[in-house]
Amino acid sequence: MKVSIEWLKDYVEVDASTEELVDVFPMLGMEVEGVEGGGPADMDKVVVGEVLTRNRHPEADRLSVCTVNVGEGQPEANIVCGASNFQPGDRVLVALPGAKLPGGFKIKKSKLRGVTSEGMMCSAKELNLGEDHDGLLILAHRPEVGLPIKEAFADTDVTFDLELTANRGDCLSHLGVARELAAHYSRKIQFPELKSDAQTVSEPSTDNLLRKVSIESENCKLYLAWTIKGLKIGPSPEWMKRRLEAVGLRPINNVVDVTNYVLMETGNPLHAFDAKKICGNEIRVRNATEGEAIKTLDEVDRKLDESMMVIADAEKPLVVAGVMGSLDAGVDENTTDIVLEAAWFSPGNIRATARKLNLSTDSSYRFVRDVDPQLTRYSARRAIDLILETAGGELVPEEIKVGDPPRGDRTIEIAPDFVRSTCGYEVTNEQLANAWSRLGFTIEKGERWKVLVPSFRAEVDRPIDLVEEFVRIHGTTEIPEARVVCEAVSRHDAAQFTFSEKAVDALVGLGFRECCHYSLRDGKEIEAWADQATVDALTLANPLTAEHTHLRSSLLPGLLETLAHNQRNHNDLRRVFESGRVLRPGPKGTTELQSVAFAILTKPIAREWDTELAPDFHEAKLIANRLLAATGIIMPKGGLRSLEGSSAWQQGHVASAGDVHQNRVELTVGFCKLSLSRDKGVNGPVLACELLVDPVMLRQKVKPVKFRSFGSFPPALKDLALVVDENVPAEDVRLAVETAAVQAADKKFVVDPVTIFDVFEGTGLGEGKKSVACAIRFRSDERTLEDKDVNAAFDETQRILAETTDYALRS
């Protein structure tokens, strides 16, 4: 909101400089967004001059040689000038030798093409008074010759653009801001005196142009109406136009300008109707009917609904209450009689209406912030005074009043100790009383104080609000410094946070760069990487842009974009990862999951003297295993299995374990679908891994591990090679061997995990066959195993395998 300092001075004595106010406003809770005006800066030796003669330069067509009067008693200055927009008799600003212009340019007596020049006539830009550099700044208001620049302009008003917080509706006016300055500087506030008066009635008399006023909506608590007859619409006086323009309003006509002026003065929106346009001489404050239409002043046809309130006549809505009037019922140049409205509308209702209509006006902005209902009458009477003054006419001496102000001043009880215990520093009763009374609060002391808060401070209604007001006016700089002293709290970091930190550290240690991508994605991408169900579940109701319509279901698309971006820019970035949240639809609804994903470029752009081995599936699997180990996540039962029919991954080169909805953990490792990585602009296949974890799982309490002793006797080793169909997973073979060996050992001794030490495909095995060789280690905690035990167990293992599988022993 823009405030004019000159205007503020009508209500409060302010002698502070602009610089001081720039610091004062923020510490009162009003941020300064900008400062304008204030006239030119003071510059030594820059004065008003009058051009006496202008002749062409003898040596240069584009230059002229002028004589300039620069003040009484001063010799005429001879000045060479390149501009052409002036005539003898014009008054301009002259920088005399010794002057220093903005930007540091110094004026000296000099010769220009052989002619002496004793100074410079200036453009607006040269003096920082505007952007115009095309010609001299002609002073049309003809200030006295010889005046210093600082005094050459009458209008030195400064406007501040203040940003107010949502709770300070009371400051949305000059009087409101003046009140704050008055409190800060301990000054009195001066309201303009009212001249006109009227008798309050609930039913208009026969003199009145209105026949009836009624409130039919619960969202209007107070409605006041006055009528003025026989006024003349015309332009507003200059002083009013200037003030309105200073705060960014366009003058329209005297009546409309007055309502705007009072809006900016008291913060109370008013509305003036052309009385002749009110059908049936009746005003009804009612809810709109469903689908009711109105063309508002901004020339937009609007459809209303039953939740919206209108000011209507006997036939039609005239105004969307608190928001904007209709084009048809407005005051125009032919208006002679007006009805002036001042009312109090429920903030919530106006807010909802303004939002639905997507229309925020100076009025709605203030009504939404709870206008002071006690100020309604004052504001209207102030407007009447100004209308009578600027447009003439005669007031029908009746104030039609329906309803009552919904709130007034209120008393808050507070113990001074409550303030002290909240502040935590020394606060005397005098300081308390001083701060509150400067704000216009009235104090009745006692064991508990009774503080009377005026109605304009709607939001101050609890003891804690009084504390806030005290701290604000007393000054936050009074809060003393202190050391932090605190007792320990028995609490650990959230498990999800710890998990993510461990994952991040593990992958950084493995040579991966951590990345960060937007969570908002394009629906088309989700469709390509996931499925329609995911697209449907992750859609936003009100996306801002077409690229940000959905939440991410995976971290991988972002990682691929990063690989592609860096590849395009010839940055040697090969391994990237992200840890973050993703959403996945599931049987119980969409679930927010913690995900860690990494991606590896298999065709790096960098050329190296010793080429790195191209990473393959098993390298990604190894990194995935290390990631699980580092984060303490247990691989879902069954381990990694070939994944079929995935839209995101390359068939035949990807494996997954678990299902996040069933097991709370899901791991997928392999190559991203080649067409997708190509779509993202990555050159070469991308090897990736995605880990999904339901945070619920992380929160499970882990019991301390119980130590199990182990023996010191050497194991007995046995190797076994089996010939199987080439498409049988090696893990199946290994698991079969392990199961058989455990069964064969029959709990008499233990079997270490069986390992695969060779896989062979080739001659001698037969078409479509491969050999998987496994190492078995039998071990006892009590003794060194004897050959006969081991051989018996090994024979038994083979027997079981022959019985339970169709794997052939490799001979």
Next chain:
Amino acid sequence: MEEQLQAILAETESALAAVEARFQLDQVKAIILGGNGKLTALMKGIASVAKEERPAFGQAVNKTKKQIENLLAQTASILDNAEDAAALGKTADVSLPPSGNYVGGLHPLTQVKRRITSIFRQIGFTVAEATEVETEWFCFDALNTPEDHPARDEQDTLYFPKASRFGNVSKKSDEAYVLRTHTSSVQIRTMLKEKPPIRVIAPGRCFRRDTVDATHSANFHQVEGLYVDTKVTIRDLKAVLDHLLRELFGKEVKTRLRPSFFPFTEPSFEVDLFSSNLGRLSNKWIEIMGCGMVDPKVFDNVGIDPEEWSGFAFGLGIERVAMMLHGIDDIRHFYQNDLRFLSQF
């Protein structure tokens, strides 16, 4: 006898001196200690030694045998070392880069997040988490920002369609799901779950319906803080935030609490920072974070008695701190992940 032993020893030594490979060592061993070896032959001669001289003879032979065995072991060890060294190959050019010469690294946002969390750990804060998908009640109503509150206009919120269903984001009633606009919702979920005293920070991702430009991002990160205990004061709030900002930006920074407004704190403040060491932002007051005393209505909403407990809350933007600390001028750098950016931190 003694001469014979010395001769065998000398022969062994000279034979070993010529050994260059394992098989030669084995040959020497066979010649001296083998079944028909020279020392073995000498030992066999014990039968012809007079009975009383046999112990001395035996001792002398054994002593020599030990010496020979030691010599053989020494040579074996020399051979092992030479073999191991040969296996290593040529001398390395230590100046060459390794193949795959890349290293991992933390994203600058993670680094700043860790700095902040580590500062708070010094004073007993631990990390709390909640979901990024929230409901209107947790994001607004519980934080004393009801539907018709003007503050709700200022937060341009991204909503999910009314029919959306989330499995692990609890609702209060049938309010809409949103993307959290601030991490303050973590305050609510934490206070509903845990009993005071509470001292938590919550770093996390937030969302605003903003057009992306140099200073705005569709998502960004905040660190929320909440401190609830008996007798928590405004002075405590200032002490904790001064501690944070001095640890982050240096001991010489000045701070001020500028009165402001948030629906969920009362009184509320913006914290401004003044430093001579912030590049373009030096020597002027810079807004850095919001804070305030927890509003009693918020305590009421989560079932904590405001008569017994008091507290403060604060929130600061991680991107903002990172940009100030490192002089980064465009927030989009954080999300573009250009290696030339990432590798600077």
